[in-house]
Amino acid sequence: xxxxxxxxxxxxxxxxxxxxxxxxxxxxxxxxxxxxxxxxxxxxxxxxxxxxxxxxxxxxxxxxxxxxxxxxxxxxxxxxxxxxxxxxxxxxxxxxxxxxxxxxxxxxxxxxxxxxxxxxxxxxxxxxxxxxxxxxxxxxxxxxxxxxxxxxxxxxxxxxxxxxxxxxxxxxxxxxxxxxxxxxxxxxxxxxxxxx
Amino acid sequence: xxxxxxxxxxxxxxxxxxxxxxxxxxxxxxxxxxxxxxxxxxxxxxxxxxxxxxxxxxxxxxxxxxxxxxxxxxxxxxxxxxxxxxxxxxxxxxxxxxxxxxxxxxxxxxxxxxxxxxxxxxxxxxxxxxxxxxxxxxxxxxxxxxxxxxxxxxxxxxxxxxxxxxxxxxxxxxxxxxxxxxxxxxxxxxxxxxxx
Numbered sequence: 376x377x378x379x380x381x382x383x384x385x386x387x388x389x390x391x392x393x394x395x396x397x398x399x400x401x402x403x404x405x406x407x408x409x410x411x412x413x414x415x416x417x418x419x420x421x422x423x424x425x426x427x428x429x430x431x432x433x434x435x436x437x438x439x440x441x442x443x444x445x446x447x448x449x450x451x452x453x454x455x456x457x458x459x460x461x462x463x464x465x466x467x468x469x470x471x472x473x474x475x476x477x478x479x480x481x482x483x484x485x486x487x488x489x490x491x492x493x494x495x496x497x498x499x500x501x502x503x504x505x506x507x508x509x510x511x512x513x514x515x516x517x518x519x520x521x522x523x524x525x526x527x528x529x530x531x532x533x534x535x536x537x538x539x540x541x542x543x544x545x546x547x548x549x550x551x552x553x554x555x556x557x558x559x560x561x562x563x564x565x566x567x568x569x570x571x
Numbered sequence: 572x573x574x575x576x577x578x579x580x581x582x583x584x585x586x587x588x589x590x591x592x593x594x595x596x597x598x599x600x601x602x603x604x605x606x607x608x609x610x611x612x613x614x615x616x617x618x619x620x621x622x623x624x625x626x627x628x629x630x631x632x633x634x635x636x637x638x639x640x641x642x643x644x645x646x647x648x649x650x651x652x653x654x655x656x657x658x659x660x661x662x663x664x665x666x667x668x669x670x671x672x673x674x675x676x677x678x679x680x681x682x683x684x685x686x687x688x689x690x691x692x693x694x695x696x697x698x699x700x701x702x703x704x705x706x707x708x709x710x711x712x713x714x715x716x717x718x719x720x721x722x723x724x725x726x727x728x729x730x731x732x733x734x735x736x737x738x739x740x741x742x743x744x745x746x747x748x749x750x751x752x753x754x755x756x757x758x759x760x761x762x763x764x765x766x767x
Contacts, residue, residue, distance in 0.1 A: 411764050420716075474757070564607045
């Protein structure tokens with residue numbers, strides 16, 4: 376397999392930016408389905424696939440979301456075509472008979488084990504969050520991920536039965552490139568990596 | 572921005588597989604640098620960039636790694652051109668003056684706050700793990716991510732000062748496509764997502 380083209384690498388990584396200002400162009404439900412059909416293939420531990428996606432699009436649902444957001448995240452999220460709640464399923468193991476069919480015992484690796492459930496769900500739904508952001512960019516969408524929200528309030532509003540739990544949020548749509556902030560620095564290879 | 576080509580989407584998502592058998596083709600240090608130079612651009616909360624990558628390549632380093640791995644992960648990791656320890660930095664906030672230069676107070680959002688440090692480092696280094704896997708695939712590499720290892724033992728061996736901490740591992744190289752397992756199912760859109 377060879378490397379993707381420079382323009383594809385630019386779209387995914389080197390030229391992609393976090394967006395805070397959004398054009399009015401909507402994101403269709405077809406595009407959301409196409410996005411999920413990419414995200415789902417990314418690998419997770421024991422194929423547990425714990426991420427859950429809530430695409431908040433309607434005016435009614437946006438109004439429920441608004442008071443859960445930090446002040447600085449409210450206006451832009453009301454304008455974005457969709458704010459996605461990336462959550463995890465605290466009962467992800469109930470799908471193991473479907474997801475890990477070659478081992479009928481897989482469910483028992485997790486059920487009743489609070490620490491394993493939490494660590495697996497947090498790690499792997501975050502990993503799937505990485506797949507989500509890059510899959511959206513691969514489809515030509517822009518992303519604005521956010522951690523600034525009141526999780527207790529948001530979970531009570533959207534997940535009152537406690538089964539799903541918010542991890543982070545991400546606005547998606549078509550960003551207004553004229554309103555990008557200057558790009559922040561990153562760590563050098565030797566600050567963040569070593570080869571031994 | 573338009574969607575990437577079907578062949579690029581296949582290389583990243585729809586046709587990409589987790590590999591357990593590896594060709595002898597090595598992965599050069601140039602490729603590892605190129606990989607990091609993609610991964611580093613993925614967004615993280617407040618640009619904290621907490622992931623740290625240890626590329627375990629030499630026979631000596633592989634021998635130190637082997638007893639830390641679950642039995643089923645040992646042989647394949649000894650054969651893979653590199654086993655990458657995806658870790659996080661418990662003192663990631665020390666880089667905030669570099670990474671978040673427009674707010675000189677950013678370091679104080681985390682320092683001394685154990686729960687915020689843990690949650691930010693775990694969430695965002697996992698998110699960067701997603702960028703890592705897709706960046707490797709974008710460069711034509713294959714991946715074999717693994718959670719089966721003794722974290723206490725591995726951290727003691729590779730990170731004795733406790734500053735860095737392992738999150739998960741990933742073999743990289745060029746996989747032997749003839750030895751792939753059958754692909755496991757995924758959840759349908761309606762099982763994992765909703766639009767409201």
